[in-house]
Amino acid sequence: MADPTDKVREEFFSEAQELVENLSRGLLALDELQSSGTDDPAAVNETFRAVHTLKGLAGIFGAKSMGTISHRLEDVLDCLRLGRLPLTRDLLDVLFQAVEVYWQILAHEKDRSQKEPPGIETILQRLQAFGSSDAPVALTDEFEFEISLLSVLTEYEEHRLRSCVEQGLNLFRVRVAFELATIDKDLEEIKNKAKPLGEVITYLPTGESSSLDSLELDLLLASNFAIADLAGTLGGPNVAISAVPRRHVAAKPSPRDEPFEASMVHETSHPGVASLPVQAHEASMAPAAVMRSVSQSVRVDIRKLDALMNAVGELSIVKGVLGRIGERIRSEGNRQLGAELQRLQRTFDRRLSELQSGILEVRMVPLSQVFDRLTRVVRQIGRDVGKEIQLVITGGDTEIDKLIVEELSDPLMHIVRNAIDHGIESADKRRGLGKPEAGTIALNAFQKGNHVVLEVEDDGGGVNEQSLIDRAVTLSQISLDEARGLTRQEVLNLVFLPGLSTRDRAGDYSGRGVGMDVVKTNISKLGGVIDLQSERHIGTKITVTLPVTLAIVSALLIRIAGRTFAMPLTSVSEALSFEDSMAQPIDGRETMTLRGATLPLCRLDRFFQFDVTKPSRRRFVVVANMGVRRLGLVVDDLLGQQDIVIKALGRSLKSVTGFSGATELGDQRVALVLDVSAIIEEVLAGSESREAREVREVRHA
Amino acid sequence: MRVLVVEDSEATRAFVRAVLESLPGDEDMEVVEASGGFEALRLLPRGPYDLVISDINMPDINGLELLNFIRKSPLHQKTQVLLMSTQAAAKDRDRGMALGANAYLTKPFSPEGLRDALRSLTLGTA
């Protein structure tokens, strides 16, 4: 691939990804049409256009293989939309395979891997095999057009016109005058009204407009309705509808361009109407509108949203300062001025919250984005491994932060692949067990407070606990003794250890031996947790809990060894004062008793190996929790609560555990945000050795 | 020189813009982008444009219809039109030339290809 600048590469990837996603959705729609036997030229055309654009994009950026595939794919789709090829299962299979190859090419390009992904030659050959049959396209000159009308139609539009005419539809010219200021909205309106009435072949600008601010268009509409009905739905002050007369209406010079007000129009000019075959007409008129051709949305670079969030964050700080000034003024005697300022500050606060929620909303995208991709993947994998899989998706409209969604698709895909590979049994085995031959994978998502819960459940064989234990022992992850002492849930959780769930089959179609340990790490990085439940022969359920947004959270500011840190309040259950006498060592670990229960402790200054020169007398313990696990974090001081904007740490700091980001605290001071779940994980998994370490580094602050 | 680029792929538009802006000798180059026929129709009355570069195959209002509109518009009598089309769309291309397009380019094209096509158009300023 040519070596453009990085920003340009990003543009390419961003657009290519979107196009392939659109293509994928389009194919799913076509799949459904094919199974139900209906026809939708608009859907086919959409698919063609997506490939056409991809081809252009690939050509410009020198993505050779993508360009070649797109070229062949375009030819095949062109034949499909011109009616020269029938839509069959085989054709669909090839199309889906092409999409899969696209994704692989994109992934390879993104990783800058030199070698090409497999399957390119195969897909090219398969596409080649779909040569076009030269079915004669009958030419009908049944209507009276100006020659110039035909000359501005593209070949495709002409084909659609002929198609409609062959089906016996009538043609109408709907002349609409638009105000340029509102043209987008008005156009959508007219399109929506026209859709159930027939097919709009094209839009012709008439070139005549009353002013610079208006535009006149002729919609060429093929419809089976009578002009009176059309006028009823589409009519309006700026609309004039006339019928395009048929050629064999010999006698009367039909009024071509007279508006509907001249009442003689419809019956007399269409003697052919009565004999229309209604059934065929209905079939083509069914609003099989499965794809929107005009998108109402805007593609936004998430960095712009981050910039907006920054601005809101800074305004929050200003709001705080305003409040304090108001208080000072009041306390200094000027009650009226102080009160006014505080009222103002409250209004400011309200508007700011609105702004904040508005921006957060913009960052939110529905999970269906990820789910749609999974549908295609499941179809592919199922066929590859010879298992029939039924994917049931609910809660696709649950929304989550766009940044999380981006990072979610890989882990989710691995979970689903695992379920298909290891979970769902072969058809034979399932039949033997009395299960339906097709395996079911249910994907569910819902919001729970500040979190989004994702469940992936399969009705497969469940986890084989014994083989998990055996594998763990073989890989020296646990000793035989430890293995005996594990609870059932702990055995199931072994699957998250490195090496436990990698596929070791030679025929790995994705070539990536990624296990559940990587999935767990990725989910943790997003601030989430993953849990597994399983019943032998019944199935397995994986639950992923994620924060709704990474962007703005309420946090507790704390001080440790003179430095300020922030802790998201979602992970804090309470805070109390602490004295060293409250700590009791149990099994080498410091704990304390809280309302009768034992709470393990972690002294954060030691955890981060800070130089503790003067330990403060009175300290605090913050009780943090993640799921059922709790940990008491000992800190020097509590500095109060604040809404903070969490900014991700750069890639060079990704390997540092214990922090989920950083935030600005006003006056440009930066405080690190603690990753509570990672800290809990590390402490409770037995890293107490850190606390006992002698060596400490002295670093300049 | 004022140029209107009509094309639904954002990256292709950016590419054409980059090539236009790299042409030597034209400090007053103004490039306006439209993502489709409708937007172009909206922008055209704010012209005149010296050059319109348009894709032929666009939904709703295609490049041919746009060309027709331009040719009929008194404001754009001197406008040159460069149409872009795919290799396979010979018929569309012929119609374009018949309607009075000044040049056409087959996609995908390189920066050199675009520059050559632009040079072949006699670009006089309005």
Added chain:
Amino acid sequence: MRELTHRPDVKMPSLLAGVRGPKEFLVFMLAGAAYAVELARIREIVSPPLLTDVPRAAREILGVCSVRGLLVTVIDLRRRLRLVAAEATRTSRILLTETQSGEAIGLFVDEVKYVIRLESSEIEVAQAVLGGDLSDHITGIGRAENQVIVILDLMSMTT
């Protein structure tokens, strides 16, 4: 200087006629020696603001700071190049640049000197200036004002 928060317009210089001709380099001091990086890659030069230390991070990472709301990871170039460590001084500066992945990185240097122009022909290749594995970071050697200047490859250093 261009602001880091604004995205430059999409340009595709490599597809058009290759950029030939002299390049500009920003020369700075590190442990008494002169080094340089491509000026075009440097967004801004700032006086070091308050740095927040990141516990458990690699030693060469001095910490993070905020430049007008943008989170910047600051790297101690002395440590990165395995030179003698030293305290910050009045002339210390941070060179702001951006990595391929869009991360904002700040390079901590002792003093910023000047900008020079060098043709590619004027840059000598010299492998053995820095230690073995660090040689990837050098593009070559340039000369100006009787000084030998080690030209560093920003891309390799900030990946």
